[in-house]
Amino acid sequence: MTESDRSTLFDQLFARTVQETLEEPGYGSWRSITAPDAVSLSFGFPYPESFPETALLESLGAVLEEEGSHALQYGGGEYVDSLREGVLEREAVHGIEATTDELLLTNGATHAIDGVAQTFLDHGDEVFVEAPTFMGTLSLFGNYGVEVTGFSLDDDGLDVSAVETALEERREREAPMPKLVYTIPNFQNPTGTTLSRERRERLLELAAEYEFIIVEDDAYGELRFDGDDVTPLSALDDEGWVVRMGTFSKTIAPGVRTGWLVGHEEIIEQISHISAGGTNTFTQSVLGRYFDAGHYEPVVEELLEAYEGRRDAMLESLAAHLPPGADWTEPEGGFFVWVTLPEGIDSGELLPEAAEEGVTYLPGSHFFADSGGERSLRLSFSHVTAAEMDRGVAALARATEAAMDE
């Protein structure tokens, strides 16, 4: 049997959704967008000095000294419970009253979204998302063979009245209704915008009327450095329409790969039921101890100050360098600014020139299920220093101006 016969054979054995996406880029394909000498504004990496290395090491030492083998056995020891309590306390700070039966620890936020998808989605089901939205979630929904419909955002986040119109229209013509509406309400990835309180309330009314689950991805909710908290969808919901997820990737470190789900007890039970295998109690115990020792809140306070400064630096650089006709969002938290280039400039086509000038970014098209975002791009202010950011934004401006002159 030749190599190519064999490849064809495997293709035939793959599941239907895998066969349908054989030619598409997989999860994480965007990671290839790098250039050796360019400033990377591409990725939502926390800045490395923010990682609490010493506290994590101390925490592991304390866990092993106090709990010994329990922390390493199936199920873990009491510090896993400490982590659950820590998460619920933080959720309570944002107005969410949940019990341990309404909480599930996960291997990160994407694993959490995957659990929701596996629990609710059949091939051909309908899902509504923001357009643009997090490319990882788009890739994940692609694995389930569902129909993804995007709705635009403005300064108040997702255009909920457009969602309402679509729902009405679908009901009228007896078209399939969405099972899930996926939103990143705070400092949205990639636009940085926040969904207003009024729209949150309206979206919840629509969920109850049209019977869909709102997936509230609050990966950035802890990182508001400006303005007032907007109550989470989950805290406004007393009927169980919202399943909500959070992560420590941004507030502790991505490598700890630990997140959580909060939702109606029955939904959490089913997601837990369908989840195969355990989670990482070694890491969870370290984080539980980290919470118990009081490390979490002061570190987040430091992060807020740092990210506010980085956001300010990014906005200053954009104002200083970008040519007329360019526009950008002004986030009150999170990691990202969404830039719209002057008319006629395609951010995907511009990327090689921009990399040549000394900057990389994620072109807007990555954040759309179908077409869209050709004039836009995402810049991250989370990772590099203010000076590098300025160098990167200046490079983006030079590449843009050169393209405008063509």
Next chain:
Amino acid sequence: MTESDRSTLFDQLFARTVQETLEEPGYGSWRSITAPDAVSLSFGFPYPESFPETALLESLGAVLEEEGSHALQYGGGEYVDSLREGVLEREAVHGIEATTDELLLTNGATHAIDGVAQTFLDHGDEVFVEAPTFMGTLSLFGNYGVEVTGFSLDDDGLDVSAVETALEERREREAPMPKLVYTIPNFQNPTGTTLSRERRERLLELAAEYEFIIVEDDAYGELRFDGDDVTPLSALDDEGWVVRMGTFSKTIAPGVRTGWLVGHEEIIEQISHISAGGTNTFTQSVLGRYFDAGHYEPVVEELLEAYEGRRDAMLESLAAHLPPGADWTEPEGGFFVWVTLPEGIDSGELLPEAAEEGVTYLPGSHFFADSGGERSLRLSFSHVTAAEMDRGVAALARATEAAMDE
């Protein structure tokens, strides 16, 4: 809306396979089999003194000192590569020549099996398994709505000629063929039996002829304390029919929740493609350093000696206490002995009496997709001391004898 209306509503929103399994016990339901004063021989827990606590703590310290923030960032640092190399070296010891493109690190072995299932299985597909087999895998396949057919085992493992007969018969009547054949070839869970070299070769020939993937779950392969290694299916396969998985849950600690997949590059690529989110680079870095420091092999050597002693103690206790008519397997590695009770005794019905007498175990029926195993049960010799084991086996014998007298 009342609570019961809402529950019914969620039920309707759930995916088809979730709806089909709403009434069934979920992953890990067997964990509820405990009794406060009884010796637990139920679970495949490593004995806690085996966990290398000091070495793990030292490893984290060294990782953070040498790599700092890299270990905690997305993607991890170089110690993640060390772990990949460590895994490949161990695989090579067992005769498997694989490259990093043929390897995927996972969040444990069950996560690895789930990745294979998600990549290959559509609702209604056929899967062949050993009967009995690991209950976690049965639960996992249940999430995919597939048809699971079990084939019996004897002292040489899976009855491959029965598999062959079934394949021939299916081909003749043009019935659906299996996409996956799942086997635990070494010290099988739950029977402790090992698949013979001859049968491995025959199973591979069948895979090539009938075009199915062999899923080689080698969770216990590192733990042979008796007899000679039998070459892994993966090492006998030069065409890519075998996808193989391993785990550190038994050789380092369950809490580190780290495993791996080895398979044909194209298959590994697709599994990686469909896997949502990253894995835990914090833990992977610690384990990579643990390997680099040379901790792994000497710890496994100690484990072999310890588990051999435990297996001997278990067999002695069984011979000393169980009444005539009882029978059991004699494993050359791993954690488990499979006991068949005298005719007329149902291991599920016996459990409450056995718990009362002072022992718990997993009734055989847990390891079958449909019916089966009523006279059998799994005992684990991995977790408790020889003295406790003896107390537990004596309690099992008392309960059995009482049931025989009824």
